Amino acid sequence: MGRYIVCLVTIDDPEKASQIARLLVEKKLVACVNIIPEILSIYHWKEQVCEDTERLMIMKTRAELFPALEKAVKELHPYEVPEIIAFNIEAGQADYLRWINDCTTSA
Numbered sequence: 038m039g040r041y042i043v044c045l046v047t048i049d050d051p052e053k054a055s056q057i058a059r060l061l062v063e064k065k066l067v068a069c070v071n072i073i074p075e076i077l078s079i080y081h082w083k084e085q086v087c088e089d090t091e092r093l094m095i096m097k098t099r100a101e102l103f104p105a106l107e108k109a110v111k112e113l114h115p116y117e118v119p120e121i122i123a124f125n126i127e128a129g130q131a132d133y134l135r136w137i138n139d140c141t142t143s144a
Contacts, residue, residue, distance in 0.1 A: 040100035041126040041137055046110055046119060047078060047091040054092045057113045061096065066106045068140035071095040099141050100125065 044067070048054045051074070058070035073093040080087055098106060100123075107121050126134070 039138070041129065041134055042098060042100045042103060042123040043126060044096040044098065044103070044106060044121065044123040046094040046096065046114070046121055047076070048094065048114065048116070048119070049089060049091050050115065051092055053113075053115060054094055057110065058094060058096075060113060061106065061109060062140075064109065065140065065142035066102055066109055067096040067098040068137040069097045097126075097137050099138060102141055 046057075048057070051072075054072050058072060061067045061070060071094070073095070076091055076093050078087075078089050078091045096106070103123055110119060110121050
């Protein structure tokens with residue numbers, strides 16, 4: 038088995054979050070997307086401090102798929118600069134990692 042990642046993406050629109058999640062799973066770019074329904078984001082944007090309610094999308098996939106995942110999210114996401122960040126999964130239950138592998142496409 039290869040390397041695996043968790044990718045975080047924030048978005049303000051709950052319907053768009055579900056749409057993006059479904060498309061990424063259908064395209065086999067991710068095995069799973071969890072959507073945390075409400076987080077408070079405070080951030081700098083265009084010389085201002087902003088505060089917004091967003092959703093946090095937590096995606097699990099293979100590291101080698103990150104470039105294709107990033108491209109797809111950028112095409113589907115309404116933000117000018119969407120948050121798309123990934124962390125390596127250092128350790129995980131073997132059957133779960135195998136499931137991620139089985140549910141995602143070959144790069």
